[in-house]
Amino acid sequence: MGRYFGIFLTFARACLVRDMTFRANFLLECVTSLGWMSMNLAFYLLVFTFTAEIGRGTGWTREPFFAFVATGLIVNAIVQAFFMPSAEELTELIRTGGLDAVLVQPLDAQFLLSLHRVDYSSLANGLVGVGLLGWAVSRFAAPPPLVAWVLYPVLVACGVAILYALIIMLAAATILLGRNQSLYDFWFYLTTFSRYPAEIYAGPWGGPIRALCTFVIPILLVVNVPARIIAQPFTAAAGPLVAASLGAAAAMLVISRIVFQAALAKYRSASS
Amino acid sequence: MSDATHRPLAGLRAWLTMLSISLEERLAYRGDFILGTVMRFLPIVTQVFLWTAVFSATSRPDIAGYSRDDIVAYYLLTMVSRAFSSMPGLAGGIARGVRDGSIKKYLVQPVDYISFLLAARIAHKLVYYLVAALPFAVIFFLCRGFFPPAPDAVTILAFLLALVLSFLLGFFMEATLGMLGFWFLEVSSIIFGYMLVQYLLSGHMFPIDMLADIPTGIAGTSLADVVRWLPFEYTAYFPSAVWLGKVRGWALVRDLAIEAGWVVVMALCCRLAWRRGTRRYSAFGG
Numbered sequence: 019m020g021r022y023f024g025i026f027l028t029f030a031r032a033c034l035v036r037d038m039t040f041r042a043n044f045l046l047e048c049v050t051s052l053g054w055m056s057m058n059l060a061f062y063l064l065v066f067t068f069t070a071e072i073g074r075g076t077g078w079t080r081e082p083f084f085a086f087v088a089t090g091l092i093v094n095a096i097v098q099a100f101f102m103p104s105a106e107e108l109t110e111l112i113r114t115g116g117l118d119a120v121l122v123q124p125l126d127a128q129f130l131l132s133l134h135r136v137d138y139s140s141l142a143n144g145l146v147g148v149g150l151l152g153w154a155v156s157r158f159a160a161p162p163p164l165v166a167w168v169l170y171p172v173l174v175a176c177g178v179a180i181l182y183a184l185i186i187m188l189a190a191a192t193i194l195l196g197r198n199q200s201l202y203d204f205w206f207y208l209t210t211f212s213r214y215p216a217e218i219y220a221g222p223w224g225g226p227i228r229a230l231c232t233f234v235i236p237i238l239l240v241v242n243v244p245a246r247i248i249a250q251p252f253t254a255a256a257g258p259l260v261a262a263s264l265g266a267a268a269a270m271l272v273i274s275r276i277v278f279q280a281a282l283a284k285y286r287s288a289s290s
Numbered sequence: 291m292s293d294a295t296h297r298p299l300a301g302l303r304a305w306l307t308m309l310s311i312s313l314e315e316r317l318a319y320r321g322d323f324i325l326g327t328v329m330r331f332l333p334i335v336t337q338v339f340l341w342t343a344v345f346s347a348t349s350r351p352d353i354a355g356y357s358r359d360d361i362v363a364y365y366l367l368t369m370v371s372r373a374f375s376s377m378p379g380l381a382g383g384i385a386r387g388v389r390d391g392s393i394k395k396y397l398v399q400p401v402d403y404i405s406f407l408l409a410a411r412i413a414h415k416l417v418y419y420l421v422a423a424l425p426f427a428v429i430f431f432l433c434r435g436f437f438p439p440a441p442d443a444v445t446i447l448a449f450l451l452a453l454v455l456s457f458l459l460g461f462f463m464e465a466t467l468g469m470l471g472f473w474f475l476e477v478s479s480i481i482f483g484y485m486l487v488q489y490l491l492s493g494h495m496f497p498i499d500m501l502a503d504i505p506t507g508i509a510g511t512s513l514a515d516v517v518r519w520l521p522f523e524y525t526a527y528f529p530s531a532v533w534l535g536k537v538r539g540w541a542l543v544r545d546l547a548i549e550a551g552w553v554v555v556m557a558l559c560c561r562l563a564w565r566r567g568t569r570r571y572s573a574f575g576g
Contacts, residue, residue, distance in 0.1 A: 046479050053486050061495055065344060067503070068353045073343035207332035214336055218343040227335075 025125065026133055033136040047139035051098075055091065055143050059150075062087060076217040081154045082249035083215070088151035089245040090213055093177040095144025097185070103135035105185045108192050117193075118287050128278050132186060155248065166247050169260060173244035176267035180240050181209070183270035190274075190281035212237045215245075236266040304401060308409040317417055327422040331429055334365045354499040360534060362436040364497055366429070367530035372494060373422065374453045375460030375525035377411060381484070384468025385477040388571065397568060404465065404564060411461055441535055448542055452529040455549045460525050462556035469560065472567030491517050493527025499536070521552040 037044045062083065065072075072078040078086065108131060111117045120130050155162065162170075188205055211219075211231050216238045219228035231238040243263040247256055345358040356364060384407070387393035396403040430437075441449070467484055471477050489495060504513035517523055528545060531537050537545055 050479075050482055053482070057486060057490050057495075060490070064496065064500060064504075065340070068350070068500075069344045069348040071347040072340070074347045076343070076347075203326065204329055207329045210333045210336050214340055218336075218339040220339075221342070224339055227339075 022126070022129055026129075029134050030136045034138060037138050044139055047137075048142040051140060051143050052146065055146060059087070072215060073217045073220075076215060077250050078215045078217065081157045082245075085151055085154040085158075085249035086215060086241065086245040087213075088147040088149075088154060089174065089177075089248070090241040091143050091147030091150065093174055093181070093241055093244075094209070095140050095142075095147060096174075096178045097181045098140035099137050099144070101132055101182050101185050102140075103137040104132050105189050107135065108189050112193065115287060117285070121282070121285075127282060128186065128275065131189060132182070151248070158249075160251075162248050163252050166252050166256075169256075170244050170248050173247055173260065173263050176263040177240035177244060179267040180236055180270050183267075183274035184208075184235070184237075186274035186278050190278045193278075193281040193285050208235065208237060209240075212240045212242070216242045236262075236270065239263050239266050305405060305409050308401075308406055309413045311413075313413045313417060315413075327418075328425045331369065331425075334369065337365050338362050354497060354502060355536070356497055356499070359436040360438070361497070362433065363438070363534060364530050366433055366436070367533050368494055368526045370426070371453065371456055371526045371529040373418065373426075374415070374529075375456040375492075377460050377464040380407070380411065380461070380464040381468035381481050382478070384465060385471030385481075388469075388471035388567070389475065393571075397571075404560060407465060408461060415457065438534065441533060445532060445535065445538075445542075448546060449529055449532045451546060452524070452532050452549060455546070455553055456525050456529055458553045459521060459549065459556060462553065462560045463521065463525075466556060466560040466563050469563035469567050472563070472571055488522055488525065491520060491522040492525045493523050493530070497531070498523050498527045499531075521556070524549045524552060 066080045066083075070079055072083055108117075111120065111131075117131075121127055123130060184205060211227070216228055216232070218224070219231070219238075228238065239262060243259050246259065341361045342358055344353070351357065352360070384393070393403070396406065440446075464484075467481060468477070470480060474480065491498075498514050498517050501514035501517060502512050506513055506516055528537070528549065532542065
C-alpha cells in the first residue's frame with residue numbers, strides 16, 4: 019500500500035512539474051473551468067430571483083442550495099483532477115498498444131490506468147466550492163452540528179468513490195469495445211442528474227428516475243447525501259442515508275473491480 | 291462564350307461533389323450520431339424537473355411570461371434551434387488548418403474555402419437531421435402536452451426562416467472566429483470565451499426574457515435589452531420565441547430583418563477575415 023502511495027506521489031509530482039512547465043496553459047485551463055462554473059452559478063442566482071425554494075417544502079432555499087452546489091463542485095473537482103484525465107487516455111492506450119506496456123508492469127493495472135495523470139487545474143473549481151460552502155454555511159440560521167462536519171468529508175469521499183467506480187466500469191467497456199467516446203459522453207450526461215437535489219425528481223416520470231439513479235446507478239447519492247448532511251437539519255433520518263452512501267460506495271468499488279478484471283482477461287493486444 | 295456558360299455549372303458541380311463527399315463521410319458514423327442525439331436531451335430532462343420544482347415552490351402562474359409548460363417547450367425548441375446554429379469543430383478546425391499549414395491546399399486549388407466549408411457543414415447538418423429526425427420526433431411527440439396549439443402557417447414559415455438564418459449566422463460567426471487563427475497562433479481560449487458567451491446569451495440556458503428585470507446601471511436598460519443588441523439570441527432564443535408566439539406582427543418582421551442583417555454582416559466579416567488573413571499567411575515545408 020505504501021509502495022503504491024509512493025508511486026502515486028511520483029506521478030502527482032511529475033504532473034505538477036508538467037503543469038508548471040506550461041504555466042500559461044495551466045492558468046488558461048483554470049480560467050476555463052472557473053468560467054463554466056461561474057456561468058452555472060449565475061444561472062442559479064437568476065433562478066432564485068424567481069423563487070425562494072427549489073421544490074415546495076424541500077428545504078432547498080438559496081443558501082442550502084448553494085451548499086449543495088458547492089458539494090457538487092468539490093466532488094467533481096476531485097474526480098476531474100485525479101481520475102478522469104487517466105481514463106480519457108485509455109482509448110489512445112488501447113489503440114496504440116500502450117496498454118500492453120501497462121499490463122507487463124509489476125503493478126496493479128487498475129491503479130496505473132486510473133491514477134497516472136493528475137490535472138491540477140480542475141482543483142480550481144474545488145477551491146471555489148470550498149469557499150462557496152463556507153459562505154453558504156456562515157449564512158445558515160443554525161450552524162451544522164459537529165457530527166455533520168465529521169461525516170461530510172467521509173460522505174464526499176463516498177461520492178468520489180461512486181464516480182470512480184463508474185469511470186472504472188466505463189474503462190472496462192473501453193477495453194472490451196476498443197473505443198467508446200459516446201459512453202464517456204454518456205457519463206457526462208448521466209452525472210448531470212446528480213447536479214440537483216433528489217427531491218426535484220418527483221411525479222410519474224421523476225419517481226422512476228430517482229429510483230433508478232439511487233438504487234441501480236447510485237449517482238444521486240454522490241452529492242445529495244453529503245450536501246443534505248451539511249445543509250439540512252441533522253435528524254435521525256441521516257443514519258440510513260449515511261449507511262446507504264457507505265454501502266453504495268463499497269458495492270460499486272467491488273463491482274467495478276470485478277468488471278475491470280473481467281475486461282482485462284478478455285483483452286487482446288492491438289499492437290503488432 | 292464557353293467559359294461564361296461553363297463556370298457557373300462547374301462551380302455548382304464542384305459544390306455538389308463537396309456536398310456528397312461530406313455526406314458519405316458523415317454517414318460512416320451514423321450509430322454514434324443517433325446515440326449522441328438522444329443523449330443531448332438528458333440535460334433538458336434535469337432542466338424540466340428543476341423548473342417544475344421552481345414552479346411548485348412559487349405561487350406565480352408564470353415566470354417572465356413563461357408558464358412551466360412554456361419553459362419545457364422552450365427548452366425543447368432551443369434543441370431544434372441549436373441543431374441548426376451550432377457548428378461543432380468549425381472554428382477549431384479552421385484555426386488548426388492555419389496552424390498546421392493544411393489550409394494552403396485551398397489557396398492553390400480552384401475551390402473557394404468558405405464555400406467548401408459551407409457545403410461540408412450543410413452536408414453535416416443534412417445527415418444530422420436525417421438521423422436525428424426520429425429521436426426528435428419521438429421526444430417531441432412524448433412532450434406534445436407541453437406545447438401550446440400549433441401556430442398559424444405564417445408563424446411556422448417565420449420559424450423555418452429564422453432557423454435557416456440561424457444556421458447561416460452560426461456558420462459565419464464561427465468561421466470568422468476560426469480565421470482569427472491567421473493572427474493568433476492559439477485561438478482555443480478565444481473559442482472558449484465565445485462558447486461561454488454564446489451559451490449564456492443565446493438563450494440556450496434560459497429564455498432571454500428572464501433578464502428583463504436585471505438592471506445594467508443604464509437608466510431604462512435591462513440586461514435583456516443589452517442581449518438583444520447582440521447577434522447571439524438569434525442562434526437559440528429567437529426561433530423558439532417565434533414558435534411560442536412571443537414575437538408577433540411587425541416585431542417578427544423587424545427581428546427577422548435584423549437576423550438577416552446580422553447574417554450579412556457576419557458573412558462580410560468572414561470574407562474580409564479570409565482575404566486579409568490569407569494575405570498575411572505564410573506556410574513553410576512540404
